[in-house]
Amino acid sequence: MMAAMETTPEAPADHAAPAPDHAADQSFARTARGLWQDERVEIVAAILLSLATVLAAWGAYQATRWSGEQADAYAESAALRAAAGRQAAIASRQIQIDVTAFLSWAQAKATDDDRLADFLRARFRPEFVLAFDSWVADAPPDADGFPTGTPFGETDYTLAAQAQADDLNAQADAALAEARYDNQVSDNFVLTAVLFASVLFFAGTAAKFRPQWIRWTMIGVALIVFVIGALVEFTLPQSIGF
Numbered sequence: 001m002m003a004a005m006e007t008t009p010e011a012p013a014d015h016a017a018p019a020p021d022h023a024a025d026q027s028f029a030r031t032a033r034g035l036w037q038d039e040r041v042e043i044v045a046a047i048l049l050s051l052a053t054v055l056a057a058w059g060a061y062q063a064t065r066w067s068g069e070q071a072d073a074y075a076e077s078a079a080l081r082a083a084a085g086r087q088a089a090i091a092s093r094q095i096q097i098d099v100t101a102f103l104s105w106a107q108a109k110a111t112d113d114d115r116l117a118d119f120l121r122a123r124f125r126p127e128f129v130l131a132f133d134s135w136v137a138d139a140p141p142d143a144d145g146f147p148t149g150t151p152f153g154e155t156d157y158t159l160a161a162q163a164q165a166d167d168l169n170a171q172a173d174a175a176l177a178e179a180r181y182d183n184q185v186s187d188n189f190v191l192t193a194v195l196f197a198s199v200l201f202f203a204g205t206a207a208k209f210r211p212q213w214i215r216w217t218m219i220g221v222a223l224i225v226f227v228i229g230a231l232v233e234f235t236l237p238q239s240i241g242f
Helices: 002-007 022-110 114-121 126-138 160-206 212-235
Strands: none
Touching: 022 114, 022 126, 022 160, 022 212, 160 212
């Protein structure tokens, strides 16, 4: 019995390795690719969101700055226009004085009252004296020997107050043009803020969709709008507050 047990050969052990599970490997690879695709969308969206937020804030800041510049230019234009009006009123009074003095002088000369004429001539305003002397020297005499026309048509008749009023009006027009320019720049910066708000919308909602083509389409739209907004914003004049 023992001999039989000793001579009986042992059954060989089964050392064969289990067959690899290719289906599980493929499923894991697909999952990894899907996660990486999701992460790529989220990474690009996060970058766009960050940059768009910063540039939208900068655009809003610039719009506020240029609105302030516009208000200052409008105020300057109004002040210059008021100053021009004051100088024009002074010039108008001076013209009235000159006309009145000249008519009184002409009446005195017409009645041969040389004493009154000399009295009035001595009290002409200096600006009127230049034109009056030119008129007396250059104007052809009429039948009575009196110069034709009036001194007010002479090129020498200029009023400093009227010249100053004209200059102030020109400065007011320039300030008004600057205010309109500042207003347009401010509106353009508001437009960039709207564009970057659109970027925030498209990039922020891209990750909420499951189909990859929808995600990348929205990211592409966000990227195009971002580039347009950045080009517009950085080609505009910048107003720094310090």
